[in-house]
Amino acid sequence: MAVDLGKRLSPAKSPTPPSDKEPYSLLCREYDAPAGVLRHKVRETKENLGAGWVIQPNKVHLFEDFNIPRAIKHIISGPNDLPKLRYLLQDPTRGQLLNFKERMTQIKKFGENYPLFCVIASLPKVGVRLPELLI
Numbered sequence: 001m002a003v004d005l006g007k008r009l010s011p012a013k014s015p016t017p018p019s020d021k022e023p024y025s026l027l028c029r030e031y032d033a034p035a036g037v038l039r040h041k042v043r044e045t046k047e048n049l050g051a052g053w054v055i056q057p058n059k060v061h062l063f064e065d066f067n068i069p070r071a072i073k074h075i076i077s078g079p080n081d082l083p084k085l086r087y088l089l090q091d092p093t094r095g096q097l098l099n100f101k102e103r104m105t106q107i108k109k110f111g112e113n114y115p116l117f118c119v120i121a122s123l124p125k126v127g128v129r130l131p132e133l134l135i
Helices: 079-085 094-113
Strands: 013-016 025-033 036-044 071-073
Touching: 036 079
Parallel strands: none
Antiparallel strands: 013 025, 025 036, 036 071
């Protein structure tokens, strides 16, 4: 589910170009919370992982696997950032819940038409149909 921050999310800043000290462009996003600004900076590495792998987004998302090893500054870097975090982690709005439910209905229909199996690490021979996971 997307995090909707409305006016509290600043536009993604233009990437900072590489320099003598930093070989990669830097992506930055700021969250202007009432308790203060949270800043998230990530290296834009643009590596080619090959077909089938995810690609690095061209902006900094709040939750993204690419952020962790490439971060220059994590969104939460210390105790002073914790009071600001509560403004990002809010209950979903009615519209977000409706969108999520609609999306899960579409995924469930897809799963009913195209059964997919999920391998469970501790029980490798047990499969679970996708629609059963979404109920």
